[in-house]
Amino acid sequence: MRGGGVFAGELFGRGREEPADGVVLVPGWLGAGEQRELVAACREWARPPAGMRSVVLPGGGAMSVRTVSLGWHWYPYGYARTVVDGDGGPVKPFPAVLGGLARLAVAEAYGERAGEVAGAAGFAPDIAVVNHYPHGARMGLHQDREERVNAPVVSLSLGDECVFRLGNTETRTRPWTDLRLCGGDLLVFGGESRFAYHGVVRTLPGTADPELGLTGRLNITVRQSGLA
Numbered sequence: 494m495r496g497g498g499v500f501a502g503e504l505f506g507r508g509r510e511e512p513a514d515g516v517v518l519v520p521g522w523l524g525a526g527e528q529r530e531l532v533a534a535c536r537e538w539a540r541p542p543a544g545m546r547s548v549v550l551p552g553g554g555a556m557s558v559r560t561v562s563l564g565w566h567w568y569p570y571g572y573a574r575t576v577v578d579g580d581g582g583p584v585k586p587f588p589a590v591l592g593g594l595a596r597l598a599v600a601e602a603y604g605e606r607a608g609e610v611a612g613a614a615g616f617a618p619d620i621a622v623v624n625h626y627p628h629g630a631r632m633g634l635h636q637d638r639e640e641r642v643n644a645p646v647v648s649l650s651l652g653d654e655c656v657f658r659l660g661n662t663e664t665r666t667r668p669w670t671d672l673r674l675c676g677g678d679l680l681v682f683g684g685e686s687r688f689a690y691h692g693v694v695r696t697l698p699g700t701a702d703p704e705l706g707l708t709g710r711l712n713i714t715v716r717q718s719g720l721a
Contacts, residue, residue, distance in 0.1 A: 506520070506521075507520040508520070510672070512659060512670045512672060513659060513670065513682075513685075513686045513689065514684055514685040514686055515610060515645070515682060515683045515684025515685050515686040515687060516659060516680070516681070516682045516683075516686045516689070517601075517602035517603070517679075517680070517681045517682075518672060518674075518678065518679070518680050519601060519602065519678065519679040519680075519681075520675065520677075520678050521675070521677045521678065522598070522601065522649075522677060522678060522679035523649060523651075523676075523677040523678075523679070524677070525677075525702065525704065527677075528651055528676060528677055528702070528705060529704065529705060531649070531651055531711075531713065532651055532652075532705050532706070532707050532711065534588070534590070535561075535623055535625075535651075535711055535713070538561050538563060538585060538588075538623060539561050539623070539625075541580060541582070542576075542580050542582030542583075543561070543562075543566070543575075543576045543579070543580065543582035543583060543584050543585055544561055544580075545559045545560065545561040545623070545625060546559060546560060546561070546576070546578075546579045546580075547559055547560075548560050548568070548569065548578070549569075549578065550569050551569055556632070557626075557627075557629065557630035557631060557632075558624045558625060558626050558627075558630050558631075558632055559624070559625045559627075560622060560623065560624050560625075561585075561622075561623050562584055562585075562620070562621070562622050562623075563584065563585050563586065563587050563588060563591070563620070563621040563622075563623070564584065564585075564586065564587030564619045564620040564621060564718070565584060565587075565619065565620045565718055565720060566584040567620070567622050567639065570638075570639055571639055572620070572639055572718060572720060587618070587619050587620065587621060588621070591618070591621050591713065591715050592618050592619075592715070594647075594649070594715070595616070595618040595647040595715035596616055596618070598647045598649075598679050598681055598715075599613050599616045599645055599647065599681060599683075601679065601681075602645070602679070602681035602683075603645075603681075603683075609684075610645065610683050610684040611643045611644065611683065611684060611687065612642055612643055612644025612645060612683065612717065613644070613645055613683060613684075616644055616645065616717060617644075617717050618644075618647070618715045618716060618717050619716075619717060619718050619720075620640075620715070620716045620717070620718050621713055621714065621715050621716075622713075622714045622716070623711065623712070623713050624711070624712045624714075625709060625710070625711055626653070626655065626693065626696050626709050626710040626711075626712070627708070627709045628653075628696065628698045628708070628709060629696075630693075630696065630709070630710075631692070631693050631694060631695055631696075632692045632693040633665075633692050634658060634660050634665040634669075634690040634691065634692040635690060635691070635692060636662075636688050636689070636690055636691075637688070637714075637716065638688060640716055640717065640718050640719055640720075641718065641719030641720060642717055642718070642719035643683070643687045643688070644683065644687075644716070644717035644719075645681050645682065645683025645684075645687065646681070646682055646683065646687070646714055646715070646716050647679070647680075647681050647714065647715040647716075648679070648680040648681070648682075648712060648713070648714050648715075649678075649679060649712070649713040649714075649715075650674045650675065650676055650677065650678045650679075650680070650710065650711075650712055651676050651677070651701075651705065651707065651710065651711040651712070651713070652676050652701040652702075652705060652707040652708075652709055652710040652711050653676070653696045653697055653698055653699070653700050653701045653707075653709055653710040654673060654674060654675045654676070654696070654697040654700040654701075654710075655673070655674050655693050655694075655695065655696045655697065655710055656671050656672075656673060656693065656694040656695050656696075656697075657671070657672045657673070657674045657680070657691065657692075657693055657694070658670075658671050658672075658691060658692050658693070658694050659671075659672060659682075659686075659689060659691050660689055660690035660691060660692075661689060661690065662685070662686065662688050662689050662690070664690070665690050669690075671694065675700070676700075676701055676702055676705070693712075696709065696710045
């Protein structure tokens with residue numbers, strides 16, 4: 494099963510990885526049913542008003558991914574309660590299902606070490622950013638710095654596999670580590686790596702579970718804003 498994290502040619506699948514301090518990759522964390530439910534939910538969240546949109550950066554370029562925010566609306570580079578760079582509609586509420594999943598994810602990632610990771614023990618997520626990567630889309634290296642706390646970021650992958658680049662906290666240049674994320678994978682980054690540069694180098698078209706009925710890749714990141 495693709496959601497189980499097994500690549501073509503791999504006999505034994507993938508195991509849990511901790512490629513950097515505070516970064517945990519759990520392959521196949523979401524079951525097939527959970528993935529289908531999340532894809533269906535993403536379709537609803539993507540509907541207007543305050544639906545999925547193409548983000549235009551301050552320099553005038555448009556991101557190749559399409560995005561919808563829940564709880565708080567993300568725009569370059571801040572948060573608002575309305576879609577200030579789009580239709581102006583009020584942002585959709587943060588779904589309880591994502592809050593529950595994200596808290597379970599942080600517990601899965603850090604376990605008894607949660608007390609040693611900033612914001613993990615009292616993790617209270619209130620934002621989700623859903624990105625859709627059509628074929629050919631990518632995301633340049635960036636930091637998630639708009640939040641006012643350094644609580645962990647939870648990332649859930651659905652659909653096509655991708656090459657995820659995990660960089661360092663200082664610059665967009667090396668050193669970095671490339672990780673392959675598949676549908677159903679969980680990635681959590683916090684602690685010393687909370688503000689690491691990261692991005693998606695490319696997606697691998699046609700690698701999604703056909704039963705999802707999804708073209709491309711969906712990525713759901715869940716965060717704690719620290720906003721009132």
